[in-house]
Structure formats: structure tokens, C-alpha cells
Amino acid sequence: MNTAATTTTDDHADSHDHEHHDPRLAHHFDSHQQQFDTGKLGIWLFLVTEVLFFSGLFGFYAVYRSLHPEVFLYASQFLDTVLGAANTVVLLFSSLTMAWGVRCAQLGQTRGLMVCLVVTLACAAIFLGVKSFEYTEKA
Template sequence: MSDVHAHPALAHHFDSLEEQKEAATLGMWVFLVTEVLFFGGLFATYAIYRTWYPDAFAAASHELDVTLGTINTAVLITSSLTMALAVHAAQLGQRAKIMVFLALTMALGGVFLGIKSVEYYHKFAEHLIPGPGFQFEKEHIRHAQIFFSLYFVMTGLHALHMIIGFGIMLVMLWWTWRGTITAEYYSPIEISGLYWHFVDIVWIFLFPLLYLIGRHAH
């Protein structure tokens, strides 16, 4: 039980920091499995509807801005790199670098959400928000609403997960600043990295699914 006195981050019900890290990592992986099942259900729903209404979904997909989607993909991939660098800095106990890379990750996430908000605004201006005011080609209007309903649900939930990630990183910044994160105890940064990489991977699937697949069929 010497670790109890060696590091204040050790919870009383663990015998060592290593045991605490293993439990926390397992907990995060279990959580991520539930998230995979959740998003997997949404992906499956989208795939089924796309199979049923390929022409309408291709026409609706054509209304998405591939350029902005591509930029956002590059931004998120870069944020995964900065998050990995934050984890590496934490392993080395480099407090200043941890804070810089976490801040960069948050900044890139902010850029992503900013671009996504521009996309949402364009859809609002073009009357592509599902509901009474929805406007689209008459032959596809009903099924195109299904596409955009799924688009807003999936991208909106993804954005919500990113906002939660911001909150996690703010906590990590605070813990790093006050000295809780050290070369001996960096698992919170590592686990936060797992979450952020998962959020990025979800977008890697969303981007081709919504923006690219079947786009040229219309």
C-alpha cells in the first residue's frame, strides 16, 4: 500500500496506481463498446434506408458539401495526432507540452464544430431541415427527408460527443496544471485519448457514408 502515500491520485479502494489504471482503462473500453453498438445501430438504419431508397439518398447526398466534409476530416485526423502527442508528453511528465497539445486538440475540435455549424446553416438556408418547410425534388421529397433526418441525428450526436470531449479535456488541463498528472500517473490523459480517438473514428465512418457513397449515382 506504499502507493497510497506516494501519489495523492490513488483511490482508497485500489492497492496501486497500476491497478487503478487497469480498472479505469477497462471501464473506458466497456463504455466504448456500448458506444460502438449505439452508433452501429444508427449506421445499420442508414444502410437499410439507403438500400430501400437509393435514388433519393443519392440525390440528397449530393446536397452535402464534400469540400467542407473533407476539410473537417483532415481537421479531426490532425486532432487525433495532437491528442496522441498529449498522451506521449504525459508519459514523459512534460506538463507544458501536455497542456499545449490538449489545447491544440480542443482548438481543432472547435474548428470542426465551426465548420459543421456553417454546414447546418446552409441546410437551414436551403430549406433542407426536415419538417413542414422542407424543399426538395418532388419525386424524392419524402425519402430525402429521411436522409436528412438521419444526417442531422448522426452528425448531431457526433458533435455532442465532441462537446463532451471538450469537457473531459478541460478537466485534464486543470489536473495537469495543478500537478495531478505526472509521469507516474498519466492514465486519465491516456483514457481521454481513447475517447477522443473513438469520436474521430466515428466521423471517419460518417464522412464516406453520408458524403461519398452513391453520390454520383444521381
């Protein structure tokens, strides 16, 4: 058997030794710095796509609103600011509880994770309840 092949095979086996693997380092990264840099790049790419998407969305809204102000004036009569504000608070709170749930999962806190998931699901039910009330009221 070739010595180079034996060495390569042995090195490969050692590189996948899971007993000495840092649990905070994902298996497909070589170092914590590489993992951090990749995550940072991913966040920046996500933010760029969000800025592009919402720039187009708000740009379209501004153009359409300036071309047809009467449509927006008419439609505003059917909006309920109290229910809209309540739904906004529910959505923000559910985002917070979901983020807490992710953190609890990262820390291995099963009870905290379950509480956060139940609260997030309750927020979803409240949101859908408010929406169904809004739409049945307008039908």
C-alpha cells in the first residue's frame, strides 16, 4: 500500500474526530473566525436584499399614491387604526418571543423554548382572530 495514501486516509479520519469537536463550531467550518465571518456576510446579504425589496415596494407605493390620491383617500375610510395598532403590537411581540425561543434552544433551555413557542402560537391565534373580525365586519 502506498504511504501517501495511508497518510491521507489517516489524516482524513483524524479530521473527522467528533470527540474533540467544539460544540459551538458548526461542522462545516474550520474555525470560529470563519464561522463568524460567514455569518456576518450572510447578515449583510440579507440586509441588502431587504433594502432592495422594500425600496421597490415603497417606491411603487409612493408613485401609485401620487398618481391616484383619491383611491387612497377613499380606502382610508375603511381602516381601523386601533385594530391595526393592536395587530402590530401582537406581531412585534410574537417576533420577540420567537427570538427568545431560538435563544432558549441554543442554550438547551427546553422549558423556556416551550413557553416561548406557546406564546408565539397564542400571538398567531390572536392575530388571526383580529383579522377574521376585521374581514367579517367589512363583508
